[in-house]
Amino acid sequence: MENFVMLAYLRQRKQLVPASCITLAFTIFSCMWLLAAKASAIAVIVDGETQFLVASRQEVLQTLTQMEIDKEGQVGFDLEMGNEVEFKEVFALSSKLVRAEQLAALLEQKVDFNAVATTIMVNGQAVVSLVNEDEARQLVEQFKGEFGSVDQGEKLIQLGFEEQVEVVEERVALDQICTREQAYDLIKTGTLNPEKYIVQEGDNLWLIARRNDTYVDEIKKSNNLTSENLSLGQELIVVKTKPLLTVVAQVEGEKVEAIPYETQVVVDASAPATVRVREQGSDGEKKITYQAVKKNGVIAEREITSEEILKNPVARVLVKGNQVVQVASRGSSGISKGVLDWPVYGPISQYYRGGHPAIDITGKTGTSLRASGSGYVVSAGWNGGYGNCVVIDHGNGYSTRYAHCNSLNVSVGQKVSRGQVIATLGSTGRSTGPHCHFEVMYNGSTVNPLSVLK
Incomplete structure (x- = not known):
């Protein structure tokens, strides 16, 4: 029995030997075919990640070198590659390899080139980078110098930046x-990316410029406008001016300023219901010495250290009929043509027109500005491009605005009388020189001041 089992086992083994030989031969053949199909290749690794395969690392190195030379020729200064490029030997099918003529375009997407540049830092934050240190330092000094000039009679004591400014080298x-030029514009305006504004009902270029703290000419230039005509829904590019640096200038000065005259009212029971001027009045003069702090050319603080009276003011005298009604007081019947007084007398440098809903009355800095009518102060203080500004509500929808003031004599909520000194003429905010920007508004819309002034 045992001999029979052994015989059966031997017969089975003889049948298995040919099958095993066939399997072994197929496996060896497959391995040889794969080895023959694959070739030695180079994996290109950028910043730790495999990007593609090439036949030779030398092709990659030559292409990178040529790219660097070409870019340096374009920009005019030395560059260096900003990525870590490594190579690893692998086996790969030839169809998977990147051809030499494809390398430049592929590497352009995968690697960056850096420059050793000079960066201007403001309060520890990088704001702009330039090619070299000299150029960066000259730019900083140029910006400082733009606001380092002094007015007549002033002496510069100290000039510097409000922020901490550093110039550092980095890649x-x-x-x-x-x-x-780009760097200077960026520091001066705060952005290289202008914002967009959609024209709304009642808009004009002057109002849009005011709201966005910019100039009409800048808006026209940015949008290639040949006129000031706008259409509802029109899209405009505006640039908000927010300098990245603040130049602080400490100055000492001496100047002659006006002493505002007072207004006296005499009631004449026998006179008709009108107002007439008996005495025009005139400002006095005083010589002052002062210390001031200017930020980007605008006075932020001023302290008078001494003053001397040169000429006393002469009061303005008004004669009122017994039945005169103060047209500009709250609850009155409103303002009619010719009943508002001039805030100040002087040449008009800009008239009411499209893009400028006011008149600009020029004069000397410090000249008294007077309320055109009785009313209540609804705004008094700094107002962007308007500078120091006062707004008076006269009732019945009418109000007046006095902008670019040198100093303010009233506060919000205060009741003022017609002819009362409310401020002094100046050139604060966006102003090209000393003047009073005078607006008259009815129900929120501007009207020509000359149609309501006496």
């Missing part, structure tokens, strides 16, 4: 380097 991406 930055090529697309982060600005020209000197």
Whole structure:
């Protein structure tokens, strides 16, 4: 029995030997075919990640070198690659390899070139980078110098920045380097990316410029406008001016300022219901010495250290009929043509027109500005491009605005009388020189001041 089992086992083994040989031969053949199909290749690794395969690392190195030379020729200064490129030997099918003529385009997407540049830091934050240190330092000094000039009779005591400003060398991406002109614009305006504004009902270029703290000419230039005509829904590019640096100038000065005259009212029971001027009045003069702090050319603080009276003011005398009604007081019947007084007398440098809903009355800094009518002060203080500004509500929908004031004599909520000194003429905010920007508004819309002034 045992001999029979052994015989059966041997017969089975003889049948299995040919099958095993066939399997072994197929496996060896497959391995040989795969080895023959695959070839030695180079994996290109950028910043730790495998990007593609090539036949030779030398092709990659030559292409990178040529790219660097070409870019340096375009920008005019030395560059260095900003990525870590490594190579690893692998086996790969030839169909998976990147061809030499494809390398430049592929590497352009995978690697960046940096420059050793000079960066201007403001309060520890990088704001702009330039090619070299000299250019960066010159730009900082140029900006400082723009606001370092003094007015007549002033002496500059100290000039510097409100912020901490540093110039440091660092490696930055090529697309982060600005020209000197771009860098200066960025520091001066605060942005290279202008915002957009949609024209609304009642808008004009002057109002849009005021709201966005910019100039009419800047808006026209940015939008290639040949006129000041706008259409509802029109999209405009505006640039909000928010300097990245604040130049602080400490000055001492001496000047002659006006002493505002007072207004006296005499009631004449026998006179008709009109108002006439018996005495025009005139401002006095005083010589003052002062210390002031200017920020980007605008007075932020001023302290008078001494003053001397040169000429006393002469009071303005008004004669009122017994039945005169104060047209401009609250609860009155409103303002009619010719009943508002001039806030100040002087040449008109800008008339009421499209884009400028006011008249600009020029004069000397410090000249008294007077309320055109009785009413209540609804706004008094700094108002962006308007500078120091006062707004008076005269009742029945009418109000007046006095902008670019040198100083303010009233506060919000205060009741003022017609002819009362409310401020002094100046050139604060967005102003090209000393003047009073005078607006008259009815129910929120401006009207020509000349149609309501006496």
